[in-house]
Amino acid sequence: MPVSRPPRKTERPESDRLSDRGGTNPTPPLAFAAVILANVALAFGPLLVRMADTGPVAAAFWRITLAAPVLALVMLVGPARPRMPGRGQAGLWALLLIGGVAFAGDLGTWHIGIRQTTMANATLFGNSATFIFPLYGFLVARAWPSRSQGIALILAAIGAGLLMGRSYQVDPRHLVGDLLCILAGLLYAVYFILMSRVRVAMPPIPALAWSTMASVVPLFVFAALLGERVWPDHWSALILLALGSQIVGQGLMIYALGLLSPLVVGLALLVQPMVATAIGWIVYGETLALPDLVGVAMVAIALVMVRRGSTRTVATPHDRDNE
Template identity: 50%
Template sequence: MSQKILHQQPPSLLAFAALLAGNIAIAFGPLLVRFADSGPIATGFWRLALATPFLFFVGYRFGFRFSALGKSTIWLATIAGLFFGVDIILWHIGIFQTKMANATLFANCASLILVVYGIFVARKMPSKWESAAVLFAFVGAALLMGQSLDLSPRHFQGDILSLAAGLTYTVYLVLMMRVRQNTESWGALGMASAVAAVILLTGSIVAGEQVIPTVWWPVVLLAFSSQFFGQGCLTYALPHFSPLVIGLALLFQPALSAAAGWLAFGETLTAMDFTGSALVMIALVLVRKQ
């Protein structure tokens, strides 16, 4: 299989399904992070360390060859991995210092930034369906954010950490879009994950965390749901869609995380939460129509 991936291939139903499925799997990650008894940074390390060998194995089966990559692609994947590692450190710490919906929403500020970035890169105004989707998504995000903006000190630090995670995640996604133009998805994600795992292990040791978990099922499930399947599907979908569409799809995660927080930890959901989630889902329907 050729290492060169066409960037302008038309989006398929499979690619759109992968985009949504990946976001669904990633959205339940905070739930598993809370269940893990290792430190939050160490949990992120196991998420990557357990998944990375399988990512490379699947990538090899689909034609990934490290020796065939150009230096620029390797450097881009390395830098992407650095940002991904910092993103997970910030997000996993933030998950314990705010509500699950808050952590996911602020971490996915990347979605709003990518929407603006997508319009800038395209150098043209969105179509009527894209404009409607952007409007619904922004209003939905505003409603969700309005509910999560609890200015009490107990949530403030976690919200700031999650927001910083969102900014680093934006850089990671933009870099991975470029990496995916030159290689297949699983190997690309494997390279970034390997670099990020080193960052996380170092951070966990420096922070003095418990690195080895006593209960393994949360980190194993996190590795294969959020990282292998979730990020794998998302990375596969990257070259099939514009940054605008990727950004809108990321807004699906806060709605699902809010539901997970309600089911697992009794976190309150209001009518505005439901309305905001519904508007985000309508935006996704409009994007698919386009």
């Protein structure tokens, strides 16, 4: 079945599907495991960016460029092969193109910010979509969170504040990096919103492959305009960045994006600063103390609460065919 067809008239609108996700049935275990593993893999991104011997935006360019052929190959040999845009499909391809450009902006600004602030701050601010994406889901579904979901959000917000609070310093050396990471988080939320709409009509691998290819040129232009060193002497960090962050991390994330509510996906992003805090402590000696551990525990409790209080997404025909 081609994946680029427009949705059938009998398919329910996005607001209805998002409303279904806000009930009391548990989320799909496989999708929940995927979003957790995705964020664990993505949490190693800042470390690999710091290890790369190119400029930060150039590292983002190689992350995308090295991953794109692999994703394209998997897409082409897969059971559902997307056709080129046709009549009535321009909107879908516009979402993929804009999503790819937004993701390029996210990676470019985030990778610059990573080298100008702490690991914990870079990951936490870079994932500010934690609270933006769920808000989008509430507005589209026209329903505020349930009591348990509201408690989960409060716990997650406090836990995130604790994770950030001890590492954050009112220091001009960190301010620029923090602001760049916040901008990256906003662009990441835009990317999530656009890709959640794409996933209504397209399976995860083609969706990720097309959006990844749309990010290549903007990132190259961005790196060239900044005058960064693009060609590396050592490829190991860049290859690991492409495999771990783009293929595994974003691959699992896009899969889960079509099956979980924005609330679950958003709160799961807090797994990244949890892991990044531990990485910063082990590798860079960044402070890890009781407030950090309490913050991790609160985020973990919030994830358990939102996991039990959310519902299974009504899968599209493509999800059923490709699970």
